[in-house]
Amino acid sequence: MRRTLRRSPESLFLTIALHAVAYSQSNTASRPTDHAEFTRKLVGAAIERTHHSVRYVSDYVGIPYPGGDVPEGTGVCTDEVIRSYRAVGIDLQKDVHEDMLRNFDLYPHKWQHRPDTNIDHRRVPNLMVFFSRKGEKLPMTTRLEDYSPGDIVA
Numbered sequence: 001m002r003r004t005l006r007r008s009p010e011s012l013f014l015t016i017a018l019h020a021v022a023y024s025q026s027n028t029a030s031r032p033t034d035h036a037e038f039t040r041k042l043v044g045a046a047i048e049r050t051h052h053s054v055r056y057v058s059d060y061v062g063i064p065y066p067g068g069d070v071p072e073g074t075g076v077c078t079d080e081v082i083r084s085y086r087a088v089g090i091d092l093q094k095d096v097h098e099d100m101l102r103n104f105d106l107y108p109h110k111w112q113h114r115p116d117t118n119i120d121h122r123r124v125p126n127l128m129v130f131f132s133r134k135g136e137k138l139p140m141t142t143r144l145e146d147y148s149p150g151d152i153v154a
Contacts, residue, residue, distance in 0.1 A: 038088070041088045042084060042085070042088050045083075045084040045085075045087035045088055046080075046084040048084075048087065049080050049083055049084055049087075052073070053073060054073055054074065054075055054079075054080065055073060055074050056074075056075075056076060057070070057071075057074040057075065057076070058076050060118065060119060061118065062118050063093075063117075063118050065093060065094070065097070065117035065118075066091050066093055066094035066117075067086075067091055067093065067094075068093055068117070068118070069082070069083065069086075070122075076122065077124070078121070078122045078123065078124060078127060079122060081127070082121060082122070092121045092127075092130075093117065093120070093121045095121075095130070096120050096121040096126060096127065096130045097115055097116075097117050097120045097121065099130055099133065099134075100115040100120050100126070101115050103133070106129060106133070107125075107126055107129050108123075108125045108126065108129070110125070111123065
């Protein structure tokens with residue numbers, strides 16, 4: 001199925017903002033350690049992605065590892081999250097795959113029986129497990145004031 005992704009800057013911002021905390025607490029030198037600075041950069045990258053035209057193409061695609069991506073102008077929602085993180089120097093393809101290699105039993109096994117660098121990071125359930133393992137997971141409420149950019153809500 002092929003269709004154009006229709007997303008507003010606000011919806012993409014929300015998607016990215018809800019995931020940002022996963023790396024804002026990292027002590028790795030290649031990743032920003034200041035939560036506010038990291039969030040600012042990631043949100044900027046997410047907003048920049050709203051200026052790209054992307055057709056929804058959910059096909060399984062063989063891609064290079066690390067740093068691989070599906071063809072420009074195609075993808076699914078997770079590809080936009082991945083591209084936004086790459087813009088701030090974080091390769092979710094590599095990070096998710098490496099975590100799955102070490103902790104595969106913690107991830108859903110609906111589609112696969114072993115880690116796969118082509119698809120691990122492109123599946124929403126895998127990203128949900130990865131981000132909840134790497135960041136603080138907050139309860140859902142209906143109060144906007146309960147959340148800040150970068151919070152993960154489960």
